[in-house]
Amino acid sequence: MSSAVVVDNLTKWYGPRLAVDRVSFEIRTGEVLGLLGPNGSGKTTILRLITGYLRPTTGGVRIDGMDSVDAPLETRRRTGYVPEDVPLYDWMRVGEFLAFMARIKGVPPADAGSGVVRVLDRLALRDVVRVPIGKLSRGYRQRVGIAQALLGAPKLLVLDEPTNGLDPRQIIEVRELIRALGGDHTVLVTSHILTEIERIADRAAILLHGRLLGIQSLGRARRLRVRVRGAAAALRACLEATRGVSAVSVEPGEDGTSIGQADVDGALVAERLASVIVAAGFGLLELSSPAHDLESVFLRLTGDKVAAAP
Numbered sequence: 001m002s003s004a005v006v007v008d009n010l011t012k013w014y015g016p017r018l019a020v021d022r023v024s025f026e027i028r029t030g031e032v033l034g035l036l037g038p039n040g041s042g043k044t045t046i047l048r049l050i051t052g053y054l055r056p057t058t059g060g061v062r063i064d065g066m067d068s069v070d071a072p073l074e075t076r077r078r079t080g081y082v083p084e085d086v087p088l089y090d091w092m093r094v095g096e097f098l099a100f101m102a103r104i105k106g107v108p109p110a111d112a113g114s115g116v117v118r119v120l121d122r123l124a125l126r127d128v129v130r131v132p133i134g135k136l137s138r139g140y141r142q143r144v145g146i147a148q149a150l151l152g153a154p155k156l157l158v159l160d161e162p163t164n165g166l167d168p169r170q171i172i173e174v175r176e177l178i179r180a181l182g183g184d185h186t187v188l189v190t191s192h193i194l195t196e197i198e199r200i201a202d203r204a205a206i207l208l209h210g211r212l213l214g215i216q217s218l219g220r221a222r223r224l225r226v227r228v229r230g231a232a233a234a235l236r237a238c239l240e241a242t243r244g245v246s247a248v249s250v251e252p253g254e255d256g257t258s259i260g261q262a263d264v265d266g267a268l269v270a271e272r273l274a275s276v277i278v279a280a281g282f283g284l285l286e287l288s289s290p291a292h293d294l295e296s297v298f299l300r301l302t303g304d305k306v307a308a309a310p
Helices: 043-051 072-077 094-104 109-122 138-150 168-181 194-200 232-240 267-279 293-302
Strands: 003-014 017-028 032-036 058-063 079-082 156-160 186-191 203-208 211-217 221-229 245-252 257-265 283-288
Touching: 003 043, 003 186, 017 032, 017 043, 017 058, 017 186, 032 043, 032 168, 032 194, 043 058, 043 079, 043 156, 043 186, 072 079, 079 138, 094 109, 094 138, 109 138, 138 156, 138 168, 168 186, 168 194, 186 194, 194 293, 203 293, 211 293, 221 232, 221 267, 232 245, 232 257, 232 267, 257 267, 267 283
Parallel strands: 017 211, 032 186, 032 203, 079 156, 156 186
Antiparallel strands: 003 017, 003 058, 203 211, 221 257, 221 283, 245 257
């Protein structure tokens, strides 16, 4: 698989402070790569270097084969960026804002209208197209921020802490959206929350004190154990009918319970499965899985370094 982004020995000094220390990695075309690390680990600085908001002290970034310093406009045209605090104009209606951003991004006038319609549909924003942005919930504001980043069909989508400050339902919706965008776009996403990266990304790059400690592949398949109050045959039928569930086994338990095990294609499927089981009328007593592999890798790589000075 080809690499959409190549980060080579990237280093950034702020005066006497070293913020990013010789970081190198590649992002494969169509994958979702997560940058995972505590606050202050260099995640946002790396994003700003990749998107061209900052110039590296040494090292470089290549996007779609082009150097971000030598060809800044071309690499920016291929990149959609959503910072943690999305800059939006509260007095503008959603549709007006997206049309304005299409002009700013240099989308040809003949393509701007269809481009705006496309991102409105992709982000489920049709119902609020005439609503002033200042009246939107935080979840909808985040959708508008992602929508403007998708204008111009960028090859790389960069998201800084996209679920920060959202309520639980909004977090699930944004997770599903990011997973859906992977494949059509190469996605780079940051979080300081381990489970967010685990549920979104194909691989996780673990950062600490501006250094890259390692990159971990995240298998999407997970083994789940389910215990419900209800008949085993009905539980089996429920599991087998749920999209993303495979390798189902079910046996009767004690006191009218049933125990099932199945492979699920990622944590989002586990959330969907819980909803399906409850909606089917079962009493859900247990939904569990083995300890997360990313958690053990993170602890092994960081050890007692999290509290230590660089």
